[in-house]
Amino acid sequence: MPAPSLDAVIVGAGAVGAACAYYATRAGLSVAVVDRGPVAGGTTGAGEGNLLVSDKEPGPELELALLSLRLWRELAASLPPEDAVEHEAKGGLVIAPDETTLTALRAFAAGQRAAGVEAREVGEGELASLEPELTKGLAGGFHYPQDAQVQPARAAAALLRAARRRGALVRLGEEVTAVLTDPHGAVRGVRTPRGDLHAPAVVNATGTWGGHLAALAGTHLPVLPRRGFVLVTEPLPPGLIRHKVYAADYIADVASDSAGLQSSAVVEGTPAGPVLIGATRERVGFDRTLSTEALRRLARQATALFPRLADVHALRTYCGFRPYLPDHLPAIGPDPRVPGLHHACGHEGAGIGLAPATGVLVTAALTGSEPPVRAEPFRPARFGSGGRPDGPSSSPGARP
Template sequence: MSQTHSPDVVIIGAGVVGAACAYYASRSGLSVAVVDRGSVAGGTTGAGEGNLLVSDKEAGPELALALLSARLWRELAAALPAQTEYEPKGGLVVAPDETTLGALRAFADGQRACGVLAAEVGPDELRELEPHLAPGRAGGFHYPQDAQVQPAQAAARLLAASGAARHLGEEVTEVLLRGGRAVGVRTSRRTLLAPAVINAAGTWGGHIASLAGTTLPVMPRRGFVLVTEPLPRVVRHKVYAADYIADVASDSAALQSSAVVEGTPAGPVLIGATRERVGFDRGPSTEALRRLAGQAARLFPVLAGVRVLRSYHGFRPYLPDHLPAIGPDPRVPGLLHACGHEGAGIGLAPATGALIAAVLTGAAPPLPLAPFRPERFEEPGEPPPASPSAAPPASPPRHHTPEEHP
C-alpha cells in the first residue's frame, strides 16, 4: 500500500455527481481526491442518455433542484469543452387523448408557478415541432428548458476541470472512523485521510454507507436504451409520451416502459425508457427491448424500418421517496451523501455539487437541504416521506404488467 495522502475532501465515485461535487468543492478552494473502483463514468453515468429535464418533475424539492441545475448546466456549457455536447433542444411531452392532455395541463400549471417554461401545443403545432411524429395526438406541452449532454464526456470534463487527484481502479475497502467520525478512506492501494468523506457512489451508495456504519436504502433500478443507425435529424427534441412521467414516479418493481425518443448530434436516435427492480441482473431482456421498439415506432412511424445497432442498460440509484440523499449524515459526522438520484443524476449533478460545496465551506446553501436529509428514512415515529411525484398526469390504463433512462 502506498503512502497516506491528506486532501480536504475525499469523494467516493467518479460518475457525474461525484465529478460535480469535485468541481464545486475545488472552486470553493478545497483540495479534493476522487476514488472509484472503476473508470470515470464507468457506472450509471456511462449508461445514461444525458437527460437534463425539468419537464418530468412535479412542483417540489426535486423540481427546485432541477431548475438550479438547468441554470448551472448553461454556465458549465460555456466553461467546459465542446465535447460535453450540451444541446438545449427542449422537450416535447405528447398526449394521446383529451383526458391525458387535461392532466398534463394541470401538471404544467404547478410547474409554471415554480419557474418552469411550459407551452401547450395543439396537434398542428406538434407536427410543426416534430414533422415525423405520428398523427392523431390530442396535443402536448413544449418545455424549452429541457436539454441534453453527452454524459460520459460531461463527467470527464467536469472532473478534469476540478483539478482533483484521481484514484481510479481502486475500490474503497474501509471508511475510516475515529471516535465515530469519518476521517478518510482506505482503498486497495492507499489511505486517504480527510475531514470530509462524500458518498457519491450511485447505486452502491448503500454499500458505502454500511462501510461507515450507517444505512441508506439505495436500490438499483434497471433500464434499457436502444441505439439506432445514424440518421438525419428526424427527431428534433426530446419527445416522450405522457405516461413516462407516471413511470418515473412509480414504486413498482416490475417492468415498465414508455417511449422516450431523441436524436443526437452524432446521428443515432436513442430510444428509452424501461424501469424495473431486478437487483444487479445484467442479463438481456427481449421483452424490454421489444416494448421500446414498438412504442417508439408508434410515436415516430419513420423509425419502424430503421436498424437498431445496439442496446445498453444501466442501474439507476433508487431511493424509496424518489428524492436523492444530499448533505451531511448526522449519524456519522464527517460523512456526506450525494447519491440516490435515480434516473435524474446527470441533470441534477451541478446543483448537488453546489449544495455539497456550501455544506463543506459553511456557506448558505442555494436551496434548503431538509428534503434531502440522508437520515430521513430512519427517523422514529415518522413514515417515509411521500414521493414528490405522487400525483403524476393520468395516462390510459396499461394492459401489460407495470414496474431516467439509466
C-alpha cells in the first residue's frame, strides 16, 4: 500500500508536537506524527502542566506565553468533553520573604504589566486570605490571575485526537532513524523501521532530543537536558492549596545558566487531591539517578512555605528533562541550513504552556502566512557552531 501524500511529518508526540499537528490540520495540511514512544512519553509526561506568565519578563517569550494562554482557554472551551484538558485557571502567587525581595518583585511586575500581564501586589494579610495555610511573617507577594494549568498528558492526547479527526496519521512506537533529503540537501521526509514517510517538511518537536534529530538532518541545535524532580504527596483535602505558589527565587532559577543543582519551592494542589512540589534544575545529561539531596531541598522549602505539609506523606517522586537552549528561548520555525526542516523544541520548562502558540507559529511557517507574534527571536539558525546565540543576547536579565 503506498504511503499517504503528506505536507509535513511531525516528529514528537508530546504537547508541542501535538499542538503542531492540531493547528496544521486546522489549516488544511496533511500531516503525520511519529514518535518512538507513546503520547507524552517524554518531557510532557513528566511535567506539571504549567501555563505561566508570572515567571517571564517582557520580551518574546512573554509574548508567546500570552498568546498561548488565550489559545489554551479557547481549546478548553472548544474541545469535546471526552477531550477535556483539565484546564484550571487557578492563578499564581509569587512570595517575597522580605522587603528587599518584594521591592525587586515590584520592579519586575511593573515591566510585566506594561506588556499585558495582570499582576497585583498583595500584603501579608491578603496572602493569608488567598492561601490560609501559608506560613506567617512573609513580606508580601504578587498575585497573577492569568497563571493556569492543564493536565499535560491528557492535553497532548486530546490535541492529537483532534488532529486525527482531521486526517492526521499518528504512528507511535516508531523511531525516526534518518531524515531524508534530496541531492540538494532539502528535506524529503523521514525513515523509520516501518518504512519511509515522504513530505517536503519535517518538524522537529522532539524536545530534549531536538539536537539529535537536528544532527540526523545534518545541522546543529545545542539542546541540552536539564533534569528536574517533582514530589507528589498523598491526597489532601480540596482547596488546601488554592493557587500555584512559589518563592521569588524560582524566577531567578528559571533564568540561570548554572549546571549545578538549583531548587526553589513551587507548590500546588491538583483536582485529585495530591500536592505537587517542585522544582529542581540541574544539567547532568540523561542521568535518572534519584537525588536525595534534590528531594530533601524540595521538602524543606515546601514546608517552609506551607508548615502543614511537614506532617504529610510523599507517595512518590518522578523526574524529567527540560530541553534547555543557551539563551532560554525555544527554537521555532524553519532552519535555513536544511530547507524543509522546521524546529519546535528547546522550550525548557515552558513547553506545555507555550505549545499552542508554537503550533501556530510552525503552521504559519508551513503555510507561508503571517504569524500572530514575532517569530524572528526564535529562529533556529541563531546558534553558531559554538552553540551560543548570535548577536545581542535575548536571554532574561537580572531577576528577583
